[in-house]
Amino acid sequence: MKKSKRFAMFAGLLFLFSVSMDSGGPDDPLDVVREYRKSKEHEIINEFAALLSIPNVSSNRTGIRKNAEFIQKMMAERGIKARIMETAGNPVVFGELKVADAARTLMFYVHYDGQPVDPSKWTETHPFKPALRPGKLKAGKAEPEPVPFPAPGADFDEDWRIYARSASDDKAPIMAMLAALDAFNQAGIGLKNNLKFIFEGEEEAGSTNLRAFLERHKDLLECDVLFMCDGPVYYSGDPTMFFGVRGITSMEITVYGPNTSVHSGHYGNWAPNPAVRLAHLLASMRDTSGRVKIKGFYDTMVPLTDFEKGALDKVPSFDGAIKENYGFSGQESNWPSLLDAIQYPALNINGLHSGWVGTQQRTIVPPSATAAIDIRLAEGNDPGDMIQKIIAHIEDQGYHVVDHEPGHETRMAHPLIARVIRAEAGYRAHRTSMNLPVSRMAIRALEKLKDGKAAILPSLGGSLPIYLFYDALRIPVIGISIANHDNNQHRPDENIRIGHLWQGIETFAAVLMMDEE
């Protein structure tokens, strides 16, 4: 009980916000969009619920196809020239809206497929039968119960939520950007930018065919900036834009003792204990403040520019609330705050395994000890080079490094042996300069929404394959997130908070209309 209360406090802190627009008058496009939304809440929610009702797990070919067709129709209704384009996997829905004398072309990436679902794990909601609940589900309870969708004209409360797979991840941006277009269409407000839309159908299955698609259709995809629309807003709940992500790679290190478990009485103190060896090896890699001690680990990263640092300084810290939520007070202390820490590469131990613990404990010297590690990469870090630096460090500790289970001859020839398994894949970080004209323009657009209150982040801590777009198209990529932070992304009971959907519509309205001052 205590825990859920804490979480509620935390969530309240993060997601309370009031939309107060920095608007210039009755004809300000943002005012127009808000008034339009207020008058059409019922229609927007109904159309969104219809979209959410089409099963969209990546592996469901029929469902995916139905989604693509439905979205193509939604786009066509807004005057977008839309088509379904095949790949070796699920289709891409591509759309284009040309505007006379447009100064630039904006492209929007969204994915319409969703994570796998296990309906039995959802709280009295089927993932593909959207439920409107007058509030957030209480932890472990089926409350508040769903209400019928209000009659036309009735208001939706901002704290109400729609529960369904992809309500946030990642169908919400599709609905939000199309609703913004509707508002401009109805008000007869002309667009300032050419628009392109690339809606992927297999992001949750690893975007296996995305690189080939981008490279095959370079010309079609030409644009001045790509907005990657995915993920939740920053902890503040404010409109959120990010200019980069960390990259990622991973590895597994195993060190060895005897070739089988041996009796810790007969051999303890003498047979090499691999768990102790692993402890020393890992301790040599990171100090107790979280700083990585691998030689050169911080050398290749591209530091934030003064412009980016300035932007970062404006983002409020939620360190206290996050620590309260996750129940720890002793964070890694090498960086002043979470926002600083995620600008650097990280060496994370994901898991340890050796022998047995708990009721399975056996009084043995175990034969081996393994650590699973991921490395989050900053702009400038090459995945292979970072792994190589770690291997060099392991060798510097006196280890003979192999990539397979060592045989007897190897065991007898080398006192210290480490097997390193490298991830096959891994991808680079990517950071778009915040000081490009198009970046500054996007930032200004976002800051118009809430008296300048917006979360403008040089980089997220997590990883997205933004580098794919950059490699293929050589364009600036900027991220936009609209979902509430507690949307249960990738889990049962995924949801979108109505207030965040409304804020998302205004976010896209601002970005669609971005222009020189």
Place this chain on the structure above:
Amino acid sequence: MKKSKRFAMFAGLLFLFSVSMDSGGPDDPLDVVREYRKSKEHEIINEFAALLSIPNVSSNRTGIRKNAEFIQKMMAERGIKARIMETAGNPVVFGELKVADAARTLMFYVHYDGQPVDPSKWTETHPFKPALRPGKLKAGKAEPEPVPFPAPGADFDEDWRIYARSASDDKAPIMAMLAALDAFNQAGIGLKNNLKFIFEGEEEAGSTNLRAFLERHKDLLECDVLFMCDGPVYYSGDPTMFFGVRGITSMEITVYGPNTSVHSGHYGNWAPNPAVRLAHLLASMRDTSGRVKIKGFYDTMVPLTDFEKGALDKVPSFDGAIKENYGFSGQESNWPSLLDAIQYPALNINGLHSGWVGTQQRTIVPPSATAAIDIRLAEGNDPGDMIQKIIAHIEDQGYHVVDHEPGHETRMAHPLIARVIRAEAGYRAHRTSMNLPVSRMAIRALEKLKDGKAAILPSLGGSLPIYLFYDALRIPVIGISIANHDNNQHRPDENIRIGHLWQGIETFAAVLMMDEE
């Protein structure tokens, strides 16, 4: 294939020996015993096979009772006044053989119960249908096949083996000591010592009722020395006597990160990584040479006396062969050899667990990391005091130590938290002085067997509850082992090498007749 070959070499190195007695003449008791055995091999093996045929898993009350009755009968046939004595669990078979003008009383402890069996895991042998095989079972093969027990008068080869549960652990000493008595009886050689026998029926079930039995029957159990007869001979294969064992206790340490797994991208570098914390904590406890860095860890142990050191120096090292067998070259280097290392207390990490590794690897910061640890104790170490020293060390590293899962308030109040679960039990080491008259007498007796070649060990590395006997009876306790080292104790295909059974008979003959020079 290579591995089994290596093992065969190793086993050959360890167990080849030839009995060449340091005998004084045709009437030397040891010669008498050997001649007797040679003439009665068939009878000895037949009686032993009958004993091994009675199921003796501790939990099998009927089988245990049958064993006790059979053993009582075996003893009575040798003129031993034997009786079955009840405990709250399985009965003890107690026997006494009084000798006129005996200078002292020797008591022999053996256990007649055996480890649980899974007949399906045995190689074409039922654990309670003894099989005579002309050699050691080849790894993974049902070879050599059993041969019929030879006709009366036929010789048994020393390298043949009897496969059955308890063939070594621990019925072999019963057969060996009774056969030695037979030899003296037949030759009309008078005994020099009063003999007592205490044969326990639930050692493999934890000796739950032994302490109470010893304390209730102190008077009955009065003696000058207790020989604890169990376990395999030293690596050399020579007659083996040990004067001590290490004690043992254990603990589990868990350190904490966030209260749930968190995304290693969003929080890596900032959320505390418990696997890293555990690595630092464990590395602070032991250096890379195996030396424990816990304050006072080596302070309370009673060092070996010069006498014991002298004895230890005479024991040949098998470090090279053991390393070859277990496939490592880099042993813990703080002690010159295994024999030295096991004289000291040890801090063994038995297991590590945190998050996931292998195909289950997840890119998270795990919520906790756990190490299972056992502490092998040297004479003088108190189990509780040693655990307390480790807890003090953990506190010295800045940890708040708790004995339960920490709640939210604790988590927020302390940056570093370690949960320590202490073993409920644990027992002290025990070392009998090798310089007592009775010890020197026993050593001299053993050294008569093979030109002085014998393994006389101040202490084993493993743990046995010898302190129970000492606490209750305040008598010197000396261990005697006769089984071949590769007897598969506690496993399927338990066996005794015939040559080791013969050597065991001579070992007991020598000890039974021990006296002043």
